[in-house]
Amino acid sequence: MKAATTSSEHITLERDLTSSGRFFTDLGTAITKGDLFVKLSILWWGAGYARRKQFFKAIAMTLLEAAVIWFTVAFAVQYVPKIGTLGTVQAEQVFNMETMKTEWNDYDDSFQILLFSVLSFVVWFAAVLVVLKNLVNVYQLQRREELGLHINTFKEDVSTYLNEKFHVTLLSLPVLGVVMFNVIPLFILILVAFTNYDQQHMPPTALFTWTGLTNFINLFGGGGLTLTFGYSFARVLVWTLVWAVFATFTTYFGGILLSLFLNNKRTKFAKLWRALFIVTIAVPQFVSLLLVRNFFADNGIFNGMLTSAATALGIIAEGTTLNFPWLTAPGWAHVMIIIINIWIGVPYQMLIATGVLTNLPVDQIESSRIDGASTSQTFRYITMPYVLFVTGPALVTDFVKNINNFNVIYLLTQDVYTTTNQALANSQATEVDLLVTWLFRLTQDYYNYKMASVIGIAVFIICAVFTLVAFNFMLSGDKEGVYN
């Protein structure tokens, strides 16, 4: 048969074979037109391959199927049936005098049930995808055989993964990583928001269970929780956004200005200055921020220096001390945090901006100079738009990063800042908390995982919406063309 096909016929046949591009259309065709072995592939994944003598693939698929079945029988069935209640058997212990050990009953661990059920669902979802794709593949093989086309050997199949299907090879590991370390934890985080997982319901000792939308209702002041939780959420959210805007733009423009100064031909020892700024990056933030925190403490060095200076100048009487609440009063602390963050964040932006500025479109700057543009005009109409265009996406990620900027806020205010706002204190928040630091305290100190998850979801929605809007706005139009 194979010998009978001429090369031109061969090409037409190949073209006939190429799938319609729509997965479900292909699937429908495969199910309706597939032969017995294709249909059998739903039950025995290797059937279609075995029939077309692709024995390696048949064995591999059979082993994979066995693995999924084994996973289901030996592992998943212990957890998934309990997902509806998240467990019912309370942990109980009996002490055995003989062995001097505590013996536990076969208790349910709600968190394990949740975790392993989610894992099972992900595995099964993947298995279903494999079955369906498999059907399409073995039907293709059937068609190839009917048309008398060449069927790949195992070796040829493998080599496609190093050639035309190389992207699949490259991406499979990262995708697996994303699923394991991003998608599954994210699902868990989201699901916990619908449970009563908190200090009173901590596995393995106690069980937690589903509570529907209660936590979301509570967050927006629906009662049950402290009356001030909704208020605190609003306060913290506003400061989070204010902080993110200031922190992003101050460091961004500060970095660009700094790198412009350093790039200027008239600046002496540019390399030295640049190195000095980079030192702030090299010192771990834990060290530098904690030192700065002590430096600006109420009874700290900075107030001491101000006191001595003011006493020497005769502004204040001998013996009185200046105690500015740099990091301990609302307002003061907010401004100080943003200023200290400039010092921390500018060097990073300076490095990025330096890279961008070395790639400035020199021809445009030259021609503008010839046309008589001043330095500030060049900066405003050429340098800045170019830098904005190139670093725009980084600006968006910076903003999102600042919404979640845990280090600066936590290290500068933890153990130092005490709120005098009783309503905030009653919800374990302070005026300087970001959503993420509040969330940290709720989980770390109060084990309030359910509310932390709700806040986590809120943060995610804020970040996602902002990112989508910002990217749409920035990348719309034909700016790319302008610069190319």
Place this chain on the structure above:
Amino acid sequence: MKKKLSALLLAFAMLFTLAACSSGSNPGSAAPNDDDNPQQTQSGSQGGSGETIALRVWGAEEDQALLKDLVEKFKAAYPDQTFSIEIGVESESKAKDDILTDVTAAADVFAFACDQLPDLVAAGALLPIDDQMDAVLQNYANKTVADIKSANSEGSVGSATLDGKLYAFPFSADGYFMFYDPSVISADQAKSWDTLLDAAQAGGKKVGMTLASGWYLAGFYYGAGFTTGLNADGTTSMDWNGTSPSGVTGVQVTQAALKIAAHPAFMPVIDGDSSNQIKSGSLCAVVSGCWDSQVAAEAFGDDYMACRLPSFMAGDKEVPGGAVASYKLMGVNAHSKNSGWAMLLAEFLSNEESQVARYSARQLPPTNISAASDPAVAADKGVAGLADQSANASLQAAGGKYWDPVKSFGEQIAQGTIKSDDASVQAALDDLVAGVTAPLG
């Protein structure tokens, strides 16, 4: 579409840090730490033979050398049994945080401050010292739980007891009292806040005390007969906005505290910063505990004094300066693989001999009555100060919702942001009580 997708992925990636933050610390996510526990042969042995008992102990960093000695003594006390005991560092004041992160992976025996007891019990992290443990102690350590209870001070046993059950062994008293410099302040002047502060002002010095803390601030209210309590559901009860059995109102106590805080010679100290403030030399008196004895001796001279907190006037009644009676406890993890031996080790690390050793190593006052009456211990000024305060010290029962609201309230007193008229103070107290007594969310 692709752009949107990549933007979404970006947001996902940003959130990953977040997810790691919250789900990483979930109990149960890590498998029980089996590698610390070599698989033992099931010989059904009578505890005294064959298998090696693996145990882990967590204690304060400053206690490490001491613990090492004590563990060796423990091994020597049970020569028939082989042990593999590992000692780890965990501050007593933060023990709860790490234990509750994953109870099954925490140490078998750990030291903690008694204010963490309710949270640890609520999470099922502590093995109760019940009848069976009584039997274990009788079999091996040759003492009963009743013996241990009577050997230690009543308050210390009370701090380790919840709902009538003993959950841990007390090993050190940890309360606060007042240090002062006798060259500035006389013993009589140290008896009331008014005279104390005036004397300090006359001497050009200050009196330091932490107000922004649920631990220190409570002393004012407990001294006046107010209480806090821990309910079965984990919520806190509080009566500070009412009138105490001794006829003092919370408003009067708060006004007295506001007056003290407003005195020019008063310095509010940040929680945990007392040592630095004593060293700075600006203080002539400070409310602190035995951990500052040495610093106080250096700053105030070797003739430094330690005594109970001064009294204050609430309305027309004199209220004694109260304090919270606190203790350090040694507990056993309910999920310990070798719970019986862990119990014996915890008992050993808190027995009379160990308490004496702990006093000589770190000058921490014992809770064991006969250890405390040891002449060297009894002569210690810090220990004597704590003993003087103990007449006016109460155990503190409070749930998790107690701490942040009271800390903020103390800060408002320290900064004087509460107006001192009756109506404003009453409103502030009502807000405080609402926050403290709120249901757990």
